[in-house]
Amino acid sequence: MTLRGRAAIVGIGEVPTRRVHEGRSLYGLCAEAAAMAIRDAGLTKDDIDGLVTDGVAAPPITAEYIGIKPNFATGVTMQGASGATATMVAASAINSGICNTVLVVMGNSREDAAREGRVAGRGTTGPSVRSEWEEAYGMAPGANTGYGLIYRRHMHEFGTTEEQLAKMASDQRYNALDNENAVFNGQPASTEDVLNSRYINEPLKLLESVMPCDGAAALVITSPDRAKSLKNKPAYILGVGLQQGEANIWQRDNFTETPTVESAKRALAMAGYQPSDMEFAEFYD
Numbered sequence: 001m002t003l004r005g006r007a008a009i010v011g012i013g014e015v016p017t018r019r020v021h022e023g024r025s026l027y028g029l030c031a032e033a034a035a036m037a038i039r040d041a042g043l044t045k046d047d048i049d050g051l052v053t054d055g056v057a058a059p060p061i062t063a064e065y066i067g068i069k070p071n072f073a074t075g076v077t078m079q080g081a082s083g084a085t086a087t088m089v090a091a092s093a094i095n096s097g098i099c100n101t102v103l104v105v106m107g108n109s110r111e112d113a114a115r116e117g118r119v120a121g122r123g124t125t126g127p128s129v130r131s132e133w134e135e136a137y138g139m140a141p142g143a144n145t146g147y148g149l150i151y152r153r154h155m156h157e158f159g160t161t162e163e164q165l166a167k168m169a170s171d172q173r174y175n176a177l178d179n180e181n182a183v184f185n186g187q188p189a190s191t192e193d194v195l196n197s198r199y200i201n202e203p204l205k206l207l208e209s210v211m212p213c214d215g216a217a218a219l220v221i222t223s224p225d226r227a228k229s230l231k232n233k234p235a236y237i238l239g240v241g242l243q244q245g246e247a248n249i250w251q252r253d254n255f256t257e258t259p260t261v262e263s264a265k266r267a268l269a270m271a272g273y274q275p276s277d278m279e280f281a282e283f284y285d
Contacts, residue, residue, distance in 0.1 A: 002270050003088070003091045003092065003095055003237060003239075003240055003270065004237075004238050004239060004270055004271060004272070005224060005236050005237070005238065006091060006094065006095040006223075006224065006237070007090065007091035007094045007095060007221050007222065007223065007224070007236075007237050008221065008222060008223075008224055008227040008234035008235060008236045008237065009087075009219050009220070009221050009234070009235040009237065010041045010220050010221070010222050010226075010227050010230050010232050010234055010235075011037040011038060011039075011040040011041025011042075011043065011218075011219065011220035011232065012036075012037055012040055012217075012218070012219055012220075013032075013033040013034065013035065013036025013037030013038075013039075013040060013217065013218040013219075014033060014036070014181050014215070014216070014217045014218075015029050015032050015033045015036075015107065015215050015216040015217070016180065016181040016182075016215060017181060017182060017183040017213050017214070017215035018183055018213060018214050018215060019183060019211075019213060019214070020110050020111065020213075020214050021109065021111075021214040021215070022111070023111070024109055024111070024214065025109055025111075025112050026056065026057055026107055026108065026109040026112045026216075027057060027061060027062060027065040028065075028109075029107040029108075029109055029214065029215065029216035030053070030057050030062055030065070030066075030105045030106065030107045030216045030218070031062075031065050031066050032216065033105055033107060033216035033217050033218040034066050034103055034105045034218045035066075036218065037103065037105070037218035037219060037220045038103070038218075038220060040220070040232070041220040041222075041230060041231075041232065042230050042231040042232070043101065043220065043230070045066060045067055045068050046068075047101050048068045048070060048101055048102070048103045048220070049070050049071045049072070049099040049100055049101055049102075050070050050071065050072040050073070050090060050093050050094070050098070050099035050100075050101065050102030050103065051063055051068065051070040051072070051073040051074075051102065051103050051105075052073070052074055052075070052076060052086040052089050052090050052093075052102060052103070052104045052105075053074075053075045053076070053086070053104075053105055053106055054075060054076060054077060054078075054082040054083070054086065054106035055075030055076060055077035055082075056075075056077070056106070056108075057075070057105070057106060057107065058075065059073040059074060059075050060073070062105065066103075068103070070099065070102075070103075071098060071099045072093050072098045072099040072102070074089065076089055079247070080284050081242075081259075081263075081284070082106060083104075083106065083217070083284075084240075084284075085242060086104045086106065087104055087219065087221065087237065087240070088240040088242060090102035090104050090219075090221045091221060091237050091240065094221065094222065094223050100222060100223050100226060101220065101221070101222040101223075101226065102220070102221045102222070103218060103219075103220055104218060104219040104220075104221060105216065105217070105218035105219075106216065106217065106218075107214075107215055107216025107217065108212070108213065108214055108215065108216070109214055110212055110213075110214055111214075129247060129248055130247075130248060133248070134248055134250065144200055144201045144204055144209050144210065145201050145249075146248075146249035147201070147204050147209070147210070148200075148201030148202065148203065148204040149249055149255060150249065150255050150256065151165065151203050151204050152203060153255040153256055154255075154256045155203065157256055158256070162195060162203055163191065163195065165203075165208065166191045166194035166195045166205070166207075166208065167191045167194075168208075169189065169194045169207055169208045170189055170190055170191045170193070170194055173187065173188055173189040173207075174188060181215075183211070183213050183215075189207055193207060194207040194208060221237070224236070238270070238271035238272075238273075239266075239267040239268060239269070239270035239271030239272075239273070240266075240267050240270060241262070241263035241264060241265065241266025241267035241268075241269075241270065242263050242266070243259035243260075243261075243262035243263040243266070244259065245258060245259035260283060
């Protein structure tokens with residue numbers, strides 16, 4: 001089975017990422033991003049007959065908040081890969097004929113998370129594999145433990161230096177300088193700034209660490225036939241790939257390799273491209 005060219009992105013919406021959007025709920029942020037994406041596509045909410053969220057924003061509540069009654073709705077909880085996976089699920093639903101035009105939307109509200117007693121970006125307050133088998137036995141004594149372990153192992157296996165990895169963080173800050181929607185818009189950080197920031201989980205430093213933020217983003221995805229009649233030039237989905245990995249770092253056989261290795265191969269194979277054909281790449285898993 002292939003999804004090559006079977007669905008197209010025709011609208012986008014993004015609520016700017018900020019450290020916190022005071023007084024804003026998760027559903028309010030998602031509704032704003034959804035309205036922007038639907039408007040960008042030149043559609044109305046009555047044209048939406050499918051909905052995919054990240055599961056933290058529950059699909060029934062999200063649909064009611066936005067004011068839609070989709071034929072297909074689901075939540076995709078794949079941690080950092082939720083956005084890409086949700087796009088794949090939306091394209092699959094369209095290809096199957098279950099629906100014709102899908103809204104993909106997800107976001108985060110730190111104030112909501114605090115009120116509900118959960119960590120921002122996580123959808124549950126109850127027991128988890130991490131809380132039951134990792135945190136209780138010393139594997140996670142502080143913030144970003146898993147990333148610190150990966151960092152240390154990469155240095156051991158490949159001779160990677162702290163300077164090299166600090167430059168990666170600095171480059172990301174540079175990329176955000178002119179992006180008005182980025183939380184670090186206009187806030188550069190040099191490699192030296194990163195290296196001089198305090199350790200969070202050695203060798204991982206403060207300016208290399210994940211920072212919980214608020215915001216939301218949405219896509220409108222539709223069938224190729226409908227896409228041709230809309231105002232925006234369609235961005236056809238050419239290839240997708242998914243590879244489930246271990247949710248907990250200590251279950252991995254190889255700390256320095258992520259499931260992206262396999263999922264990227266599948267996406268490229270479906271699209272009919274090679275890595276050397278790519279002119280832009282953005283990684284998150």
